[in-house]
Amino acid sequence: DAGVTQSPTHLIKTRGQQVTLRCSPKSGHDTVSWYQQALGQGPQFIFQYYEEEERQRGNFPDRFSGHQFPNYSSELNVNALLLGDSALYLCASSLVAGGPLTQYFGPGTRLLVL
Amino acid sequence: QKEVEQDPGPLSVPEGAIVSLNCTYSNSAFQYFMWYRQYSRKGPELLMYTYSSGNKEDGRFTAQVDKSSKYISLFIRDSQPSDSATYLCAMRGGGATNKLIFGTGTLLAVQP
Numbered sequence: 080d081a082g083v084t085q086s087p088t089h090l091i092k093t094r095g096q097q098v099t100l101r102c103s104p105k106s107g108h109d110t111v112s113w114y115q116q117a118l119g120q121g122p123q124f125i126f127q128y129y130e131e132e133e134r135q136r137g138n139f140p141d142r143f144s145g146h147q148f149p150n151y152s153s154e155l156n157v158n159a160l161l162l163g164d165s166a167l168y169l170c171a172s173s174l175v176a177g178g179p180l181t182q183y184f185g186p187g188t189r190l191l192v193l
Numbered sequence: 194q195k196e197v198e199q200d201p202g203p204l205s206v207p208e209g210a211i212v213s214l215n216c217t218y219s220n221s222a223f224q225y226f227m228w229y230r231q232y233s234r235k236g237p238e239l240l241m242y243t244y245s246s247g248n249k250e251d252g253r254f255t256a257q258v259d260k261s262s263k264y265i266s267l268f269i270r271d272s273q274p275s276d277s278a279t280y281l282c283a284m285r286g287g288g289a290t291n292k293l294i295f296g297t298g299t300l301l302a303v304q305p
Contacts (some may be wrong), residue, residue, distance in 0.1 A: 090281030112291050121281050184236030
């Protein structure tokens with residue numbers, strides 16, 4: 080079992096650009112959550128997807144959007160990038176029935192905005 | 194004021210020491226309390242979780258929750274250099290939510 084995988088591992092963008100990050104959940108998991116972890120900070124919840132719909136959202140602007148596919152994989156899109164969007168973006172998958180106690184995190188995508 | 198406060202450290206201890214890591218929180222609705230370990234350039238991994246107040250022990254690790262004081266702790270006995278990592282506390286309320294509120298993390302270094 081490969082666990083949660085994310086791509087790419089690193090990314091460099093410039094202000095104003097758009098970025099798409101990808102996540103494949105752990106086998107058998109049906110729910111994907113995305114978190115942003117700035118340097119020296121704890122992860123902050125962006126949103127959660129289940130059954131291809133956004134189910135819950137944290138305090139992030141509409142520039143952050145996502146998608147979940149029928150195979151449960153997910154994408155995080157960020158438009159009009161700002162310098163402050165530089166962070167480690169973590170994907171976590173879980174079973175909706177098990178909640179966060181079944182949540183596994185991927186290694187993250189490190190985004191640098193110049 | 195942040196919902197969850199955690200001393201960022203860094204905390205440096207000799208091998209074999211007992212380590213105490215702590216978080217305080219302000220939201221009395223939190224019911225699930227978790228500790229994650231994050232190695233450099235890796236995602237967080239769940240170490241322990243506790244529901245409501247009380248203690249939980251797993252090998253060298255003990256988690257304590259005091260809801261009356263809104264204070265949680267993680268103790269590591271006989272610390273090893275392999276325990277060197279960032280330790281994150283995380284909390285969530287009841288109901289059907291996967292939203293976790295994390296502390297800033299404490300960087301721990303165990304010196305051989």
